[in-house]
Amino acid sequence: MTNPAPRPSRRVVLTGSAAAALGGLVGGFGIGQITTGRAEAGNTTDPAAPSAGYRGFHGRHQAGILDDAQAHAVFLGIDLVPGDLDASGQRERLRSILKLLTEDAQRLMSGQGVLADTEPEMAVMPANLTLTVGLSRTMIELIGDSLAPDSLGPLPDFGIDELREEYGQSDVIIQLCAEDPTVLAHAVRALRKNLRSITTVKFEQRGFTHATSSRPAGSPFRNLFGQVDGINNPVGGNREIAVFGFEPGDTWFPDATTLVLRRISMDLDSWDEVDRPGRDFALGRRQTDGSPLSGNQVQDPVDLNAVNEMGLPRISAHAHVARAMPHGAQEVLWRRGYSYLDGSNAGLLFASYQRDVAESFIPVQSRLAELDALNEWTTPIGSAVYGILPGVAEGMYLGQQLFEAAGRS
Ligand code: HEM
Numbered sequence: 001m002t003n004p005a006p007r008p009s010r011r012v013v014l015t016g017s018a019a020a021a022l023g024g025l026v027g028g029f030g031i032g033q034i035t036t037g038r039a040e041a042g043n044t045t046d047p048a049a050p051s052a053g054y055r056g057f058h059g060r061h062q063a064g065i066l067d068d069a070q071a072h073a074v075f076l077g078i079d080l081v082p083g084d085l086d087a088s089g090q091r092e093r094l095r096s097i098l099k100l101l102t103e104d105a106q107r108l109m110s111g112q113g114v115l116a117d118t119e120p121e122m123a124v125m126p127a128n129l130t131l132t133v134g135l136s137r138t139m140i141e142l143i144g145d146s147l148a149p150d151s152l153g154p155l156p157d158f159g160i161d162e163l164r165e166e167y168g169q170s171d172v173i174i175q176l177c178a179e180d181p182t183v184l185a186h187a188v189r190a191l192r193k194n195l196r197s198i199t200t201v202k203f204e205q206r207g208f209t210h211a212t213s214s215r216p217a218g219s220p221f222r223n224l225f226g227q228v229d230g231i232n233n234p235v236g237g238n239r240e241i242a243v244f245g246f247e248p249g250d251t252w253f254p255d256a257t258t259l260v261l262r263r264i265s266m267d268l269d270s271w272d273e274v275d276r277p278g279r280d281f282a283l284g285r286r287q288t289d290g291s292p293l294s295g296n297q298v299q300d301p302v303d304l305n306a307v308n309e310m311g312l313p314r315i316s317a318h319a320h321v322a323r324a325m326p327h328g329a330q331e332v333l334w335r336r337g338y339s340y341l342d343g344s345n346a347g348l349l350f351a352s353y354q355r356d357v358a359e360s361f362i363p364v365q366s367r368l369a370e371l372d373a374l375n376e377w378t379t380p381i382g383s384a385v386y387g388i389l390p391g392v393a394e395g396m397y398l399g400q401q402l403f404e405a406a407g408r409s
Contacts, residue, residue: 003172004264005094013072015065015179020400027080029309030136036280045084053111053125053126053127053128053308054091054110054111054128055066055067055109055129055130056105056109057109057131057404058336058391058392058393060075060255060390060391061244061255061257061390062132062388062390062391062398063109063130063131063132063391064130064131064134064175064228065132065243065257065336065353066239066240066243066334067130067389068217068354069179069221069336069337069338070127070130070175070177070178070179070212070336070353071178071180071209071210071211071212071368072177072179072180072181072184072207072208072209073175073176073177073206073207073208073209073236073323073338074175074176074177074188074204074205074207074392075174075176075203075205075207075261075349075350075351076175076176076191076192076193076203076204076205077169077170077172077175077201077202077203077204077307077384078095078097078170078171078172078199078200078201078202079095079171079196079199079200079201079202079204080139080171080172080173080199081093081197081198083197087142087406090140091143094135094139094142094143094171094399095197095399095403096198097172097195097198097311097336098133098389098397098399098400100194100195100284101131101172101174101191101195101240101398102192102392102397102398103149104114104131104190105131105144105398106192107122107123108127108187108190109126109130110126111123111124111125111126112193114190114194115189117190119186120191122186122234123183123187123190123222124184125183126178126183127178127179127180127183128177128178128179128261129176129177129178129180129233130175130176130177131174131175131187132174132175132176132177132192132259132388133172133173133174133175133388133390133398134172134258134259134385134387134388135171135174135389135397135399136153136170136171136172136387137152137154137387138383139171139172140152140275140387140402143402143403143406144247144403144405144406144407144408145397145406147253147385147402147405148252148253149252151252151258151356151357151358151359152162152252152258152357152385152387153169153351153357153385154169154385155260155362155365155383155385155386156366158365158366158369158380158384159318160321160368160375161369161380162379162380162381163383164382165262165307166203166279166382167203167205167381167382167383167384168201168202168382168383169201169385170384171202173259173261173384173386175259176188176191177313179211179212181208183262183368188204188339189399192208197354202304203382205261205263205340205349205382206340207337207338207339207340207349208339208340209221209340210343215255216302218235219272220233220290220373221339223266223348224268224339224341224346225279225287225377226240226279226287227247227267227279227282227283227285227287227290227297228267228287229335229337230287230335231285231290231298232302232321233334233335234332234334239334240331241329241332241355242333242334242353242354242360242362243257243334243353244353244355245355245356250355250356252387253387253389253390253391253401253402253405254354254375254390254401255391256284256356256387256388256389256390257354257355257387257388258350258353258355258356258357258385258387258388259351259352259353259356259385259388260333260350260351260361260383260384261349261350261382261383261384261386262349262351262382262384262387263340263347263349263380263383264347264348264349264350264378264379264381265345265346265347265378265379265380266346266347266377266378267379268344269344270376271377274377279321281293281316282318282319282320282373282377283321283373283374284302284316284320284321284322285302285321286317292321293306293314293319294314294315302321302322302325303315303402304322308366316373318371318372320372320373320374321369323367323370323372324364324367324372326360326364327363330360331349331360331363331364332354332360333352333354333360333364334352334353334354335350335351335352336351336352336353336400337350337351337352338341338351347378347381348378351389389401
């Protein structure tokens with residue numbers, strides 16, 4: 001590996017787990033204070049990275065996972081065109097797709113057009129572009145029957161779901177993120193052109209968050225309800241533990257992880273009719289500054305035992321944060337979502353990275369599906385889960401480790 005990311009130390013691991021188990025809180029302001037001190041564990045901290053505006057492609061983990069969200073994102077879901085190929089032919093087609101994506105990602109992230117690019121000039125300033133590639137369970141099993149654990153989906157049917165096929169599971173996911181929407185538009189188009197003879201596009205879901213210039217890097221964002229979102233999200237070494245576990249064997253494949261992508265529609269018109277106390281009650285935090293109803297400062301803990309002068313809980317048991325709060329370290333997930341807005345259709349491209357979907361996302365989402373005051377205004381309309389591939393060293397292609405593990409190098 002050219003750029004091995006440091007692993008969290010055993011001491012941090014123990015401290016992080018113990019603290020999470022004891023406090024039940026995994027906030028950017030809680031556990032974040034007892035990390036290794038590394039701002040980010042992703043490839044952005046690579047000292048060999050050329051300069052600002054470039055995120056290194058090679059490394060133990062893919063870029064675009066641990067690093068803070070860039071302003072714009074496209075989640076490109078593609079399906080392999082099987083044609084009349086048998087399993088072995090399809091496997092080779094998948095390998096070709098992965099090789100092509102590796103080549104394109106390397107070039108685009110380093111400011112070069114893809115091969116035969118008709119507008120290579122558009123790639124020159126990559127604006128922190130990252131491409132992150134994952135596979136559906138079916139594709140992983142195509143590489144090797146025993147490579148995908150049960151936890152890699154499909155997700156159970158949650159009672160609140162009103163899923164649309166068009167935003168459902170694709171064979172391959174490519175998460176493209178950049179600070180600049182024009183760079184992103186070029187990258188998406190270049191990929192689509194290169195892949196079009198062997199794949200079909202299932203979806204192209206676009207999202208945005210704040211421009212980097214409008215807020216400090218890594219700070220929470222305002223979602224389209226106006227709420228401060230992403231406060232109790234793991235940071236530093238704890239983010240790395242939530243996403244990659246303590247050791248390589250903690251994830252479905254060494255240095256791999258999982259992505260849950262849910263398109264959640266948000267009814268802004270009916271939300272408009274809710275007054276401030278009602279909004280704050282539904283979330284358990286104040287819209288003004290994100291502070292929890294159990295405290296006054298944004299970094300105060302979400303304390304479900306706090307009561308007011310009448311002895312009533314300050315945070316309702318139905319509030320979103322009360323229901324979503326992880327029940328122990330194993331449930332912690334790293335939310336790296338984006339807002340979407342298309343005419344009057346608004347919502348959240350909920351994207352979470354986690355070590356194990358069954359141990360984290362599913363219990364949290366199940367609690368929310370059972371009871372969450374925010375459900376009144378939100379509806380999941382898309383859902384998919386992916387195994388995100390390990391990072392690669394120079395000369396390797398994405399997914400190569402899986403082919404080798406399956407004896408198909
Ligand atoms: C449109 C849908 C959603 C909206 C608008 C929303 C919004 C928010 C907001 C504003 C917060 C408080 C700030 C923070 O700590 O980040 C929050 C917390 C949280 N949300 Fe959501 N969320 C949504 C869906 C989900 C889903 C689907 C999950 C996971 C299955 C989830 C998991 C969490 C978690 C784990 C927390 C932190 C709870 C804590 O420990 O305090 N959210 N959400």
